[in-house]
Amino acid sequence: MPRRALDNPIVLAVLGLLLEQSAHPYQMLSELRKRSDNHAAAITRGTLYNTVGALAEAGWVAAQGQQRSGNRPERTVYALTEAGRDELVRRLDVQIRTPEREFSQFLGAVSYLGALGPGGAVEALTERAERLRRRTAADERRLADVLAAGVPRLHVIEAEYASALARAETAWIEEVVDDIRTGRLTWPGPAAPRPGTDREGAGRKGEDA
Template identity: 80%
Template sequence: MPRRTLDNPVVLAVLGLLLEQPSHPHQMLGELRRRSEHHAAAISRGTLYNTVAALVEAGWVAEQGRQRAGNRPERTVYALTPAGRTELVRRLDVQIRTPERDFPQFLGAVTYLGALGPEGATAALSERARRLGERTAGDEERLAGALAAGVPRLHVIEAEYALRLARAECEWIGAVLSDIRSGALAWPKASQDRAPAGE
């Protein structure tokens, strides 16, 4: 397998799931999609199966047996090996200690916010804030429900972190909108003369 297969973010997610319990790839895929919108968008069945194959080749996971449910095809169950646990701990330690400069799509778009003009920027940012607020409210409700149901906080700490990021983004958008409306964030005359997006 190419080295890049072991460098993708799915590796950490799979190793983490297998730390919790042995599983087959179909089950892993469902669990990853259930836990994270990011994983739901980023992980295909092919990507996951290729990653598991690379982890087996690396000696980080191993076949534990086969499982059949009803008349469904037999599925191979994988478990974390001692070498896989060591690699998981190593990766977690490095990634938690070392802040990386992520470059999400929103950051790339904000770089060129001026192209929308003040009215277009206000409309787009307002819509984003509204959608983000709705999503955050739902996420807060799910997190509160999980904690009320007795799920240990450590098991949902990533949801707590994601909520903090979303709240910070909403706060930042609110401040930028306020600055646009007050004129504190001014557009150069040349930028204001451009046609708004969509025209």
Template identity: 40%
Template sequence: MPTTAVDNPLTLRLLGLLVEQPMHQYALAVALNERYPYLNAKSGSVYALVRSLQTAGWVTRTGVEQVGNRPTRTVYALTDQGWRVFRERVRRQLREARVTTSAFVDALAYLGALDRAEAPHVLRERLESLEERISELERAGGPGVKEITMIEVDFVLHQLHSEADWIRALITRIEDGELAWPAAEGRA
């Protein structure tokens, strides 16, 4: 859990969208959900985070926009400080962020605690979830979106495809009896 609003995981993505072009808060929320549908970012969270980023001096108001009968909306852009913070966060996270999640790896370490017949079923459920996420990400972006602005989606897709392939192979190994399984003795 972030200790301050600017430590929110959405911060880097919001700043990144503002690198591309100044936007009002509602447009930021829409862009986040179009580009990263799995985040399910709420408008209220985006509005609060933009206010926090403004308080931190990372974004500033650049004007207002009104389309038709819609209410006027304040447009925000990165400040020079926001640009520096954004670039430093990109550097730091590229160097230091963990790619794997420990929860899955921890559970995988104890796969043998399941019955041999149950394990493929559980793994197939994960595989279905992975395939749904792959499908969702393959629809992200859209025409006219430059690859470099979605490069992280390509990376995640490669990871998910690799994980799905590995899980398919693991299921086959379990079902074919190729993978040694612990004896059921002493388990209830």
């Protein structure tokens, strides 16, 4: 198994899941997708099985036995080893201590905000902020229900963090929109055509934007 499989971001998620309970790969896939929208979008069955194979080769997880459900084929159940627990703690410590510059699709897009022109930028940012507010409100209602059901706060701390990030992003967007409307954020030249209009003459960022 290539060593790079151990550098996959889902390694930490798999180790953390097996810290809670032993599971076979299909259970891991279902649980990780259920817990995180990011995992749901990023994890494929092949990726997960390759990752579990790499973890087993590294000695961080070990086969614990076989499990059968109905007429389905037997599935291998894996458990976290002592070495896997040590690796989980090591990775957690490093990642929590060290802030990384994480690149997102929004960061990539907002770096070319000028291409939308002031009006287009205001419309796009305003819609994003509204969607963020609705999503954050729904997420916080679910979190409140979970906490009210007696789940310890520490067990859902990542949802609290995600909500804080979404609120910070919304506040920043609202500030930028206000700066555009009041002229504190200016465009150096004519605005590019808005989506769906004639794009002839649209130039590069910073020139025609």
